[in-house]
Amino acid sequence: MRIVKNGDVHVSAPIGIAREKVMAFIDEHRDWIDKARQKVSDSQLQRSAFYGRLPLATRAQADEALRRLKALVEPMVERHAKEMGVKPSVVYYKPTISRWGQCNIKDRSICISMYVLLLPEWCVEHVVVHELCHLLEPSHNARFHALMDRYFPCWREARKATRQICKDGK
Numbered sequence: 366m367r368i369v370k371n372g373d374v375h376v377s378a379p380i381g382i383a384r385e386k387v388m389a390f391i392d393e394h395r396d397w398i399d400k401a402r403q404k405v406s407d408s409q410l411q412r413s414a415f416y417g418r419l420p421l422a423t424r425a426q427a428d429e430a431l432r433r434l435k436a437l438v439e440p441m442v443e444r445h446a447k448e449m450g451v452k453p454s455v456v457y458y459k460p461t462i463s464r465w466g467q468c469n470i471k472d473r474s475i476c477i478s479m480y481v482l483l484l485p486e487w488c489v490e491h492v493v494v495h496e497l498c499h500l501l502e503p504s505h506n507a508r509f510h511a512l513m514d515r516y517f518p519c520w521r522e523a524r525k526a527t528r529q530i531c532k533d534g535k
């Protein structure tokens with residue numbers, strides 16, 4: 366049994382089991398369901414509170430965010446790309462919530478989430494180096510991690526800190 370994003374309860378049961386049995390099972394676990402549902406909605410609230418800290422609804426807000434992003438990210442890209450001997454074709458920004466960055470290996474473009482503005486600078490740098498690393502190694506394999514160790518040794522800490530910030534909304 367599990368709770369999905371919208372708070373629905375999904376129950377897996379063997380084929381042929383009586384509907385009453387399933388319903389009884391759900392009833393027995395009512396407390397667990399309520400708690401799990403509360404947890405889902407709490408984390409969703411925290412998430413939207415976190416991302417809501419960067420308002421992007423108006424043109425002026427988006428322009429201001431882009432201006433700040435360019436000032437923050439471009440020098441990082443320039444510095445690390447040079448050190449790593451790579452050259453992205455373009456770096457652009459999108460209000461992506463699901464991921465911090467994305468590297469398109471085919472056209473060698475890099476997309477950075479506008480929400481990196483909510484992260485401390487070293488965590489933004491981690492996202493930048495991670496995506497640049499993909500220009501050298503597309504997969505998250507041992508070679509990729511070795512490259513990260515070389516070009517951004519504290520990547521594990523940065524990844525952990527980023528996840529924590531998102532979760533706590535601090």
Ligand SMILES: [Zn+2]
Pocket residue numbers: 495499505
């Ligand atoms: Zn990656």
